[in-house]
Amino acid sequence: xxxxxxxxxxxxxxxxxxxxxxxxxxxxxxxxxxxxxxxxxxxxxxxxxxxxxxxxxxxxxxxxxxxxxxxxxxxxxxxxxxxxxxxxxxxxxxxxxxxxxxxxxxxxxxxxxxxxxxxxxxxxxxxxxxxxxxxxxxxxxxxxxxxxxxxxxxxxxxxxxxxxxxxxxxxxxxxxxxxxxxxxxxxxxxxxxxxxxxxxxxxxxxxxxxxxxxxxxxxxxxxxxxxxxxxxxxxxxxxxxxxxxxxxxxxxxxxxxxxxxxxxxxxxxxxxxxxxxxxxxxxxxxxxxxxxxxxx
Numbered sequence: 001x002x003x004x005x006x007x008x009x010x011x012x013x014x015x016x017x018x019x020x021x022x023x024x025x026x027x028x029x030x031x032x033x034x035x036x037x038x039x040x041x042x043x044x045x046x047x048x049x050x051x052x053x054x055x056x057x058x059x060x061x062x063x064x065x066x067x068x069x070x071x072x073x074x075x076x077x078x079x080x081x082x083x084x085x086x087x088x089x090x091x092x093x094x095x096x097x098x099x100x101x102x103x104x105x106x107x108x109x110x111x112x113x114x115x116x117x118x119x120x121x122x123x124x125x126x127x128x129x130x131x132x133x134x135x136x137x138x139x140x141x142x143x144x145x146x147x148x149x150x151x152x153x154x155x156x157x158x159x160x161x162x163x164x165x166x167x168x169x170x171x172x173x174x175x176x177x178x179x180x181x182x183x184x185x186x187x188x189x190x191x192x193x194x195x196x197x198x199x200x201x202x203x204x205x206x207x208x209x210x211x212x213x214x215x216x217x218x219x220x221x222x223x224x225x226x227x228x229x230x231x232x233x234x235x236x237x238x239x240x241x242x243x244x245x246x247x248x249x250x251x252x253x254x255x256x257x258x259x260x261x262x263x264x265x266x267x268x269x270x271x272x273x274x275x276x277x278x279x280x281x282x283x284x285x286x287x288x289x290x291x292x293x294x295x296x
Contacts (some may be wrong), residue, residue, distance in 0.1 A: 219252025
């Protein structure tokens, strides 16, 4: 077997919960080994996968752990690289082999963000253009624009870098879980890069929460990520934004409160280098005279 074959280089990890039909329909599209991590589904997803795709490794978790399910899958992988997919997404033919070659050629590359085509119409995800225009440019060691963020179902990681950065944590969960991981990878000196030639397909499932709920969950995730990694003035800025964000903001804040102790236990600020990169992307961190000061 060719060492460049994705069956020897890239494992696909699929985290799922209660989307049996989409999961079973799309699993056959994946190249290479596949690990499905089921977040305590109640619709018979695991049994259906075993019946339809007996070659797929299935892990049934006793409770819904959110994005941590992906970390469980990465730990089980035996390949140097791991591609993430949702139960309603898959990677284009040849994308994984191409990704492995890019990783091999760039030893400090920790994560590839691929382009995403949405729906049967293959519409470019609006995020593609945002990533392509990254203000961080293309520094040495990057095969494309440098990043400080990504979308889970459009990402492929170097397994060793992902695990050293702690993988996805049990504080943020879904959605918005990518930001803390991106910060920690970048802070450890790994490159994150957009490579549009590596493409993922995403056909969003109709079994999705409301937009209001998702927006509230993103508010929650931004608050918790800031609390874990950013200066206190940034935490204060996110808190003020949540309080001014009406019902959605208040709902996000209430969702964050039970996880604050865990976020504080995991807190350590990213380096000035990472803060400088964030300033290039989003502008300088807010200065609030009322926000508490802290040492770096």
